[in-house]
Amino acid sequence: MNQNTTTFALKGDIVYAVDKDHIVTQKDGYLVCEKGKSAGVFKELPAKYSGIKVVDHTGRLIVPGMTDLHVHAPQYTYRGIGMDLELLEWLNTHTFPEEVKYENLAYAAKAYSYFTYDLQRCFTTRAVVFATVHTDSTIELMDQLEASGMITYVGKVNMDRNSVCNLEEKDAETSLRNTVEWLEKIEGRYRNTSPIITPRFIPSCTDELMSGLGALAAKKQLRIQSHLSENPSEIQWVRELVPASTSYANAYEMFGAMGSPDRPTIMAHCVYSGPEEMAIMQKYGTFIAHCPESNMNLTSGIAPVRKFLDAGMKVGLGSDVAAGSSMDMLKTMLCTLQASKMYFRLVDNNAKALTFEEVFYLATKGGGAYFGKVGSFEKGYDFDAVVLDDSLMVSMREVTVRERVERAVYNDADCIIMDKYVAGTQIWKKQCV
Amino acid sequence: MNQNTTTFALKGDIVYAVDKDHIVTQKDGYLVCEKGKSAGVFKELPAKYSGIKVVDHTGRLIVPGMTDLHVHAPQYTYRGIGMDLELLEWLNTHTFPEEVKYENLAYAAKAYSYFTYDLQRCFTTRAVVFATVHTDSTIELMDQLEASGMITYVGKVNMDRNSVCNLEEKDAETSLRNTVEWLEKIEGRYRNTSPIITPRFIPSCTDELMSGLGALAAKKQLRIQSHLSENPSEIQWVRELVPASTSYANAYEMFGAMGSPDRPTIMAHCVYSGPEEMAIMQKYGTFIAHCPESNMNLTSGIAPVRKFLDAGMKVGLGSDVAAGSSMDMLKTMLCTLQASKMYFRLVDNNAKALTFEEVFYLATKGGGAYFGKVGSFEKGYDFDAVVLDDSLMVSMREVTVRERVERAVYNDADCIIMDKYVAGTQIWKKQCV
Numbered sequence: 088m089n090q091n092t093t094t095f096a097l098k099g100d101i102v103y104a105v106d107k108d109h110i111v112t113q114k115d116g117y118l119v120c121e122k123g124k125s126a127g128v129f130k131e132l133p134a135k136y137s138g139i140k141v142v143d144h145t146g147r148l149i150v151p152g153m154t155d156l157h158v159h160a161p162q163y164t165y166r167g168i169g170m171d172l173e174l175l176e177w178l179n180t181h182t183f184p185e186e187v188k189y190e191n192l193a194y195a196a197k198a199y200s201y202f203t204y205d206l207q208r209c210f211t212t213r214a215v216v217f218a219t220v221h222t223d224s225t226i227e228l229m230d231q232l233e234a235s236g237m238i239t240y241v242g243k244v245n246m247d248r249n250s251v252c253n254l255e256e257k258d259a260e261t262s263l264r265n266t267v268e269w270l271e272k273i274e275g276r277y278r279n280t281s282p283i284i285t286p287r288f289i290p291s292c293t294d295e296l297m298s299g300l301g302a303l304a305a306k307k308q309l310r311i312q313s314h315l316s317e318n319p320s321e322i323q324w325v326r327e328l329v330p331a332s333t334s335y336a337n338a339y340e341m342f343g344a345m346g347s348p349d350r351p352t353i354m355a356h357c358v359y360s361g362p363e364e365m366a367i368m369q370k371y372g373t374f375i376a377h378c379p380e381s382n383m384n385l386t387s388g389i390a391p392v393r394k395f396l397d398a399g400m401k402v403g404l405g406s407d408v409a410a411g412s413s414m415d416m417l418k419t420m421l422c423t424l425q426a427s428k429m430y431f432r433l434v435d436n437n438a439k440a441l442t443f444e445e446v447f448y449l450a451t452k453g454g455g456a457y458f459g460k461v462g463s464f465e466k467g468y469d470f471d472a473v474v475l476d477d478s479l480m481v482s483m484r485e486v487t488v489r490e491r492v493e494r495a496v497y498n499d500a501d502c503i504i505m506d507k508y509v510a511g512t513q514i515w516k517k518q519c520v
Numbered sequence: 521m522n523q524n525t526t527t528f529a530l531k532g533d534i535v536y537a538v539d540k541d542h543i544v545t546q547k548d549g550y551l552v553c554e555k556g557k558s559a560g561v562f563k564e565l566p567a568k569y570s571g572i573k574v575v576d577h578t579g580r581l582i583v584p585g586m587t588d589l590h591v592h593a594p595q596y597t598y599r600g601i602g603m604d605l606e607l608l609e610w611l612n613t614h615t616f617p618e619e620v621k622y623e624n625l626a627y628a629a630k631a632y633s634y635f636t637y638d639l640q641r642c643f644t645t646r647a648v649v650f651a652t653v654h655t656d657s658t659i660e661l662m663d664q665l666e667a668s669g670m671i672t673y674v675g676k677v678n679m680d681r682n683s684v685c686n687l688e689e690k691d692a693e694t695s696l697r698n699t700v701e702w703l704e705k706i707e708g709r710y711r712n713t714s715p716i717i718t719p720r721f722i723p724s725c726t727d728e729l730m731s732g733l734g735a736l737a738a739k740k741q742l743r744i745q746s747h748l749s750e751n752p753s754e755i756q757w758v759r760e761l762v763p764a765s766t767s768y769a770n771a772y773e774m775f776g777a778m779g780s781p782d783r784p785t786i787m788a789h790c791v792y793s794g795p796e797e798m799a800i801m802q803k804y805g806t807f808i809a810h811c812p813e814s815n816m817n818l819t820s821g822i823a824p825v826r827k828f829l830d831a832g833m834k835v836g837l838g839s840d841v842a843a844g845s846s847m848d849m850l851k852t853m854l855c856t857l858q859a860s861k862m863y864f865r866l867v868d869n870n871a872k873a874l875t876f877e878e879v880f881y882l883a884t885k886g887g888g889a890y891f892g893k894v895g896s897f898e899k900g901y902d903f904d905a906v907v908l909d910d911s912l913m914v915s916m917r918e919v920t921v922r923e924r925v926e927r928a929v930y931n932d933a934d935c936i937i938m939d940k941y942v943a944g945t946q947i948w949k950k951q952c953v
Contacts, residue, residue: 164916167930168923170857171875185916194916201914383858384930386873388865412854412930421845422858424603425816429859432821433866440819442604481634483597483618483627490601497600497817497845500933 094121096136097472097506099144100488101128103151103464107396107448112488117141118149120470123511127466144474147505148491151462152212152471153416154454156376157312157355157405159217160228160241161186161195163202166409170384174318177385177410179251186219186244187252195224196231203231210416210450212471212509213458215240215312215353215376215405217285220256222269229273233280236514238458242285242312243269247296259296266303279509281310288314289325289338301343310350312376313339316364317356318387336364340371348372353457355405356381357395358388365398374401374457377449379426380419381407389430392423393438396445403454417499420446424496443493474506527554529569530905530939532577533921534561536584536897540829540881545921550574551582553903556944560899577907580938581924584895585645585904586849587887589809590745590788590838592650593661593674594619594628596635599842603817607751610818610843612684619652619677620685628657629664636664643849643883645904645942646891648673648745648786648809648838650718653689655702662706666713669947671891675718675745676702680729692729699736712942714743721747722758722771734776743783746772749797750789751820769797773804781805786890788838789814790828791821798831807834807890810882812859813852814840822863825856826871829878836887850932853879857929876926907939 097120101113111128119126119136132141162182169181189195206214216232216239218225225243232239245262246255256262270282284304286292292300304311316322316335325335332338336354339345345367346352354368355376368375377392395402404423406414411422427441441449455462461469477491479501486494495502507515530553534546544561552559552569565574595615602614622628639647649665649672651658658676665672679688680695689695703715717737719725725733737744749755749768758768765771769787772778779785781804788809790797801808810825828835837856839847844855860874874882888895894902910924912934919927928935940948 164914165919167913167927168919170926170930171873188916198916201916380858383861386861386865389862413933415933418933425813425855425858426862428816428819429822429862429866432819433862440604480600481597483621483631483634486601493603494600497603500846500848500851 093140094119094136095140095142096120096132097142097144097149097474099147099149099474100491101149101464102488102492104444104448104452105463105465107445107453110444110447110489114488115145118464118472120511123470125464125466125468125470128464142506144506146478148475148477148488148495150473150475150492151451151455151464152473152507152509153210153450154403154457154462155211155214155406155414155416156353156374156403156454156457157378158214158408158414160199160202161189161219162409163205164198167412172385173320174385174387175320183251183254187254189219189221189224192223192227195221196227199228199231203235206237206414207235207515208504209414210473210504211237211414212473212507213238213455213461215283215457216242218243220244220246220254222265222272225269226273229277229280233277236279236509236512238279238509240281240283240310240312242283245286245296245300246291247293249290255291259293259299262296263299263303266300270307284309284311286313286344289328289335290321294329294342297342297344304346305343308350310352311344311346312353313344315354315357316359317382318385319359322359334363334367336360336367340367345371345373351401351457355407356387356390358382358390365395365400369398369400372401374403376405377402377423378405378407378411380412380422381410383422383426384412385410389426389434391430391435391438392427392441393430401456402449403457404450415499416450417496417502420450420496421499423449447492470508470511472508473504476503476505477501526573527552527569528573528575529553529565530575530577530582530907532580532582532907533924534582534897535921535925537877537881537885538896538898540878540886543877543880543922547921548578551897551905553944556903558897558899558901558903561897575939577939579911581908581910581921581928583906583908583925584884584888584897585906585940585942586643586883587836587890587895588644588647588839588847588849589786589807589836589887589890590811591647591841591847593632593635594622594652595842596638597631600845605818606753607818607820608753616684616687620687622652622654622657625656625660628654629660632661632664636668639670639847640668640948641937642847643906643937644847645906645940646671646888646894648716648890650675650677653677653679653687655698655705658702659706662710662713666710669712669942669945671712671942673714673716673743675716678719678729678733679724680726682723688724692726692732695729696732696736699733703740717742717744719744719746719777722761722768723754727762727775730775730777737779738776741783743785744777744779745786746777746788748787748790749792750815751818752792755792767796767800769793769800773800778804778806784834784890788840789820789823791815791823798828798833802831802833805834807836809838810835810856811838811840811844813845813855814843816855816859817845818843822859822867824863824868824871825860825874826863834889835882836890837883848932849883850929850935853883853929854932856882880925903941903944905941906937909936909938910934
């Protein structure tokens with residue numbers, strides 16, 4: 088897992104987004120890595136690179152590493168279970184009783200090893216992760232993710248009300264103190280793993296805690312992640328809990344917990360975010376983590392992504408495991424397409440369905456922007472790359488590289504990840520049997 | 521592929537539906553096969569079976585083979601491509617130009633071998649299949665399916681108007697004559713492969729052809745399959761093509777093409793079937809092939825399955841490849857769940873989302889009923905069984921057999937099919953590397 092300082096190239100069928108409407112492909116081309124960054128994509132290897140190591144993936148797809156803007160690590164091991172429930176009932180029945188177990192460090196270490204291993208072997212190269220309220224097990228998760236070579240933000244969760252099973256912290260003061268201790272313990276510890284302030288959502292955080300976290304984030308110049316407007320019952324509850332707020336987003340804003348454009352907050356879901364919430368998010372430069380599979384599985388609804396894009400808002404995709412069933416970003420992309428088609432058909436005929444190009448962009452460059460120049464192969468972008476064997480899907484005609492990527496998204500189960508790089512370092516390689 | 525006349529048992533974690541609200545499980549139990557039929561599920565092997573061969577799948581899931589009520593074999597090799605289009609545009613751009621190639625028998629033989637191979641290694645044990653208008657290549661497909669050991673209905677498609685690329689047959693008379701010739705050529709040829717009369721849909725069939733096919737089906741006591749009320753533009757077109765009809769289903773009825781309860785017709789989609797169409801289908805004992813992934817992918821909409829079930833109608837699931845992207849019935853089940861949740865949330869709050877139990881039933885016993893006593897492990901049911909290794913999905917707690925099946929549906933990519941039987945005959949076994 089040493090940083091790769093050498094210059095090398097991957098040879099294969101290369102594909103990446105330049106903007107939300109354009110996918111660029113290079114069949115049988117070269118993707119060059121210099122000092123962890125893309126030096127560009129070439130049809131022939133330029134003379135200046137003659138003699139560099141070329142990893143031959145001829146016939147395979149080479150796509151940018153993907154960004155999962157919203158995933159709950161402690162929920163991973165019960166994914167796909169109890170999905171007939173809606174959000175608040177599901178949290179009380181499945182989530183909180185599981186998360187309380189992470190007080191036990193040995194339990195957390197084992198469970199997080201399953202999460203980390205599977206994250207390493209999927210399309211994700213960057214992730215923004217919820218842990219639990221527990222400091223030590225959150226550090227354990229961060230240690231494991233650091234060792235994996237992936238680049239992540241990880242949040243110790245804050246909760247001081249309305250959980251079950253004694254999961255919440257005693258009070259706002261305790262929760263804030265725990266958070267400061269956590270930050271002190273990890274200071275200088277990681278190269279690729281950053282802390283992120285993580286109030287679970289308004290129902291789990293008293294006004295005092297939420298204000299304290301907003302102030303702490305500002306003081307330490309840390310980013311914030313949370314949930315916004317996911318489910319009708321949840322939204323109604325927030326209205327009761329913060330009666331002075333004009334919207335759920337405004338409740339965060341009242342407590343100074345919306346971050347700022349230079350340290351943008353991630354808000355997961357935004358299924359029911361109308362004009363007011365959109366304006367608030369634009370003001371603070373918020374990234375929306377669109378989690379369509381979760382939103383379908385928990386019967387939450389469908390977020391109006393077309394409207395977010397038309398308004399020029401920042402959007403990426405989230406698997407939201409375990410309300411989303413898998414960390415496979417291809418599956419998340421497919422759900423994004425399907426959800427936007429159903430939004431157009433069933434909710435608003437003026438909200439054109441997302442194109443494949445747009446969804447590919449969201450999964451790569453859109454979410455990647457949260458990490459900087461990430462999610463594309465344009466020159467200067469971090470060299471995050473995944474090599475994909477799609478040869479199980481036989482065709483009777485010549486299929487373009489663009490078509491093969493679409494086919495892979497619609498048939499994720501038949502795609503095999505062969506090789507994976509983060510910022511120029513190989514972090515996964517399929518072992519041949 | 522000889523018929524298995526021996527008595528044997530599979531040992532493992534067994535699961536099946538008895539009705540749409542109840543899944544029965546037997547952890548570490550025995551599923552006994554006698555003369556191709558289930559002799560029941562047992563906690564301990566009864567004394568009368570002592571000494572029979574027991575195939576040890578301890579720790580693996582054993583589920584009933586699934587029925588795919590609607591799949592287009594010639595579309596398989598371009599699945600997952602061009603999915604930003606809606607139905608009629610997609611047919612003209614992708615489907616018809618491909619299907620016309622099946623006039624070439626060598627082409628068809630190769631393409632159908634890909635289809636048949638993949639059908640053999642998925643959860644499906646029974647399928648109802650569209651071929652193309654071409655007689656010889658349809659027979660080629662039937663030969664391949666017969667050799668596979670699966671049990672299927674296959675239809676030579678009828679079309680005498682409105683296709684592109686010269687795909688349609690010359691006129692109604694030609695189409696009918698071709699169909700009779702096809703039936704004569706295959707008479708007595710197969711044990712497991714049955715012909716089914718297959719008018720593509722109203723837009724592809726003149727009134728004369730549709731009437732002729734209805735009469736032919738009645739005369740030969742054959743079943744019929746077609747498409748119904750899939751897409752708003754299609755429905756509008758049918759209204760123009762058959763101005764005397766009161767609904768799309770009524771148009772089929774006018775031409776005597778709705779079959780009868782003793783030889784039930786399959787109608788795929790029924791996305792926009794209201795009370796009149798439901799009444800017509802009930803009168804004729806129609807099976808609805810619910811194809812939710814297709815309906816999302818082509819922006820068609822969501823069929824009101826809850827209403828169909830409440831009315832006591834016959835419903836099964838269809839992958840509808842290539843508008844559906846894969847023949848994996850677990851994926852179809854997941855889309856069924858997600859679609860019904862979105863229908864509840866976005867269309868009709870009185871149409872309760874389908875439960876996991878209901879969807880499991882639809883994929884197994886619901887669709888299986890089209891073939892008789894198929895899709896369950898109750899005594900006397902045909903022994904269609906699939907053995908599933910789900911050990912890639914590690915959990916931190918004891919997971920029940922019921923929970924593991926749900927988890928498999930939500931994580932199809934991590935499930936490995938180990939063994940597959942149709943009517944007591946093993947037709948697939950994973951080769952260990």
